[in-house]
Amino acid sequence: MMSGTSLDGLDMALCSFLREGTSWSYELIRSGYKDYPPELRLQLEKAIGLKAIDLLSLDAQYGAWLGHQAVAFLGSDSASLDAVASHGHTVHHRPELGFTFQLGAPKYIALSSGLPVIGDFRSGDIALGGQGAPLVPIGDRLLFSTYDFCLNLGGIANISFEQDGKRIAFDIGIANMLLNHLVKPLGLPYDSGGELARGGQINTALLKSLDGLAYYSKSYPKSTGYEWFSGEILPLIEAFPDRPENQLRTAAEHIVRQVDAQVRSVSKEGSGRILVTGGGALNTFLIELLQQRLQPNFEVVLPKQKLIEYKEAIVFGLLGALRLCGVTNVLASVTGARRDSCSGILCLP
Numbered sequence: 001m002m003s004g005t006s007l008d009g010l011d012m013a014l015c016s017f018l019r020e021g022t023s024w025s026y027e028l029i030r031s032g033y034k035d036y037p038p039e040l041r042l043q044l045e046k047a048i049g050l051k052a053i054d055l056l057s058l059d060a061q062y063g064a065w066l067g068h069q070a071v072a073f074l075g076s077d078s079a080s081l082d083a084v085a086s087h088g089h090t091v092h093h094r095p096e097l098g099f100t101f102q103l104g105a106p107k108y109i110a111l112s113s114g115l116p117v118i119g120d121f122r123s124g125d126i127a128l129g130g131q132g133a134p135l136v137p138i139g140d141r142l143l144f145s146t147y148d149f150c151l152n153l154g155g156i157a158n159i160s161f162e163q164d165g166k167r168i169a170f171d172i173g174i175a176n177m178l179l180n181h182l183v184k185p186l187g188l189p190y191d192s193g194g195e196l197a198r199g200g201q202i203n204t205a206l207l208k209s210l211d212g213l214a215y216y217s218k219s220y221p222k223s224t225g226y227e228w229f230s231g232e233i234l235p236l237i238e239a240f241p242d243r244p245e246n247q248l249r250t251a252a253e254h255i256v257r258q259v260d261a262q263v264r265s266v267s268k269e270g271s272g273r274i275l276v277t278g279g280g281a282l283n284t285f286l287i288e289l290l291q292q293r294l295q296p297n298f299e300v301v302l303p304k305q306k307l308i309e310y311k312e313a314i315v316f317g318l319l320g321a322l323r324l325c326g327v328t329n330v331l332a333s334v335t336g337a338r339r340d341s342c343s344g345i346l347c348l349p
Contacts, residue, residue: 001066002313003089003104004154007045008180008189008279010034010066012073013313017321024142026318031310032073040065047091047103048226055091055103062089063105067112074115083116083346084109085320087312093133093225099123100132110347118320118344125330130337133223134158137169137334138322139315147301148272149263152312153280155180156224157259161266166333168266170220173213173258174251176279177229179286182237182247191248194285200249206240210254216261221336252286260293271297277311319344 002011014030070084086109088102106119122132137160140150150160155177160169180190280286281302291300322329323344330343
């Protein structure tokens, strides 16, 4: 179960994983999606500003809600399930202060579903001095190794690739979190196909300010989240008011420029195949811009829609399987931790 920073809803994937030696394969048996009820979406959006007592109360309530969703999704399949792997919903991600916090208490999920649950995948790595993110690259290595790069365009854009025998990954920067925010005044959840952005004009002053954010000049390993978005990006949007269409066009240009810059900076060959997943892969205009900037040396590959939408849920299922097997599921080469680790807390009902 996966809830991303774009706050669109809960992704659920029922998966089977097969280990043969050091190789892994998967089957996506069934997938499902649950929109957040408006009240819950608002609670999650505002959670970053809650006092500790209210945050912990929401943690328990959301955990129980996740457990009920798991039962409703699984139906009779729950009888053969090994475990539920739950990412939770990230509220605070402050590795520089030694913590990260994902709402959705695993124990409450276990008790409300009656199923074994693995959660809290990030805090162990942070305790080892890592960023606690990104975690998906272990799945990129084990399940999608035929691609040179794996690019996820979620609320935050991140990338994963092999370099000198190690998996490297980091958060590139902002993506759907900004695009979805910009259509809120229009009463829309997102810019379908990027058509509003397509009709806009680039605001050069805003683009220059976004491109100049200090995060983009940091070296990896690095990760970011809502705090960066609210503290540094939203003030720029407010400082350069414009029509939503123009803001969306500018944001799309900014996202593509940063992805292009990072891909070229880490590519030793100067070419390669890029697997693109996440909600941004369904933004036709954004993908057109990305292809235009990266061609002819880089090929942008869009897989089937199920994989675009559910790759992160599939990979967190893999993280759960790796945890049950007691083998590495978090890579120090990605997070900057002192060592690889087998992360996640197992809660029994």
